[in-house]
Amino acid sequence: MDSSHADQIRSGTSASPSRGLGRRQFLAFAAKATGGFLAADLAAARAGRAQAPAATTRRFTDWGWPLPYEQISSKSKQWLQGKGWWPINAGWIVVWSSEEMIGTILQTEKLLEKRGIETAWHTFVAAGFSNEAFIPGRIQLANTGALGVLALLSNKVPVRALAVHSPGLTHAATVPLDSPLKSLADLKDAKVLKRPAVVGTTTGSTNHFGFIAAAHYLGLKENQDYTLRSSPPGDLAAGPKGIDVFTIWEPHVSNSTEILKATRLLEPLDPYYLYSGYCYTRREIEDNAPDVVQAMTDAFIEAILWGKANPD
Known part of the structure; x- marks a missing residue:
């Protein structure tokens, strides 16, 4: 008899399933015990949910x-x-x-x-x-x-x-329908109009800023290539006489060129100034x-x- 078998006899355990609990009895006992644990866990979980505060609904x-x-x-x-x-x-x-x-x-x-x-x-x-x-x-x-x-x-x-x-709101330069100007570059050295162009703008607003940026890029000089005349944008959209170039922003641009049909687009100011x-x-x-x-x-x-x- 080996020592392990002797120990099993002394402790009351059996090395064979035929001694003590049968296999079916053992499995039934284990299932009953496991079910009890699961039932206890489920009851605890339900109790925890019952005690948890209700979720706040945000409106x-x-x-x-x-x-x-x-x-x-x-x-x-x-x-x-x-x-x-x-x-x-x-x-x-x-x-x-x-x-x-x-x-x-x-x-x-x-x-x-x-x-x-x-x-x-x-x-x-x-x-x-x-x-x-x-x-x-x-x-x-x-x-x-x-x-x-x-x-x-x-x-x-x-x-x-x-x-x-x-x-990126569009700003643009427009001109009278019969203007000979094709771009703002035509103002340089008064080569088209043969005089400084009168540019209508709104002093202190972004159409003013946009034209100044364009003039700087194109090398246009005030009083030599152009002069500025300040007017509200709504008036400029109507294309008043005595002004060669109108600088305005949307929706004045579309209103002037498409609705009133008082001016035509000369060129956008967007390439010179990101609004x-x-x-x-x-x-x-x-x-x-x-x-x-x-x-x-x-x-x-x-x-x-x-x-x-x-x-x-």
Whole structure:
């Protein structure tokens, strides 16, 4: 007898299935024990689920903005009131593809008011007019093209850009229907008109910036190859007499050339100047009421979502 067999006898175990529990009895016992463990685990799991807190259901607008709207603090409202900036005065440019849509949605859907910001809205025809109100603080939220923002920075006006919009918006030079000009390069040395061309633009706006960029690239010199005459873009789209070249942005370009049929396209200004528009506010608000600046930014983004969800 080997030692392992002797140990089994002393311990009461058997080396053979024929001794002690039978195979069927053993399997039945094991199944019963395993079932008991599984039942206990299942009961514990059910109890755990019953004790777990219910999941919170988040609500959203039809266009995807989470609700409820976050409100600005009473402290920020009091600071704005102390500055005389309550309600907030906000401005946007009319007849300006994309930006006009955002301004209209912000105003009509009251996206600032829904965040606790009482707002008085104003409209302008170009950045130069908007800046005349923004620089002295008569408006605190504005939308213009790049030149409007650069003018503010150049004059050290405290400004903070919140968002970029309408990137790559078409700007163009148009001419009267009977103009002999074929391109802006024809202005060089007055070789076609035999005199400096009168270029209509809107001082301080992106059509002005676009033409200056084109003139620099083409080597055109003011008073030698051209002179500038400032006029609102809507007037320039009508093709007034006494102006040889009109510089405007969309939708003024399409309105002038396709609807009014007052001018024809000379060439786009896009190759000379990559346009972008900006939504911006005063930096003092960011420094003293940052939650207001966040609410402005949120409202801008929500306006885009609303526009995508409501294309008509």
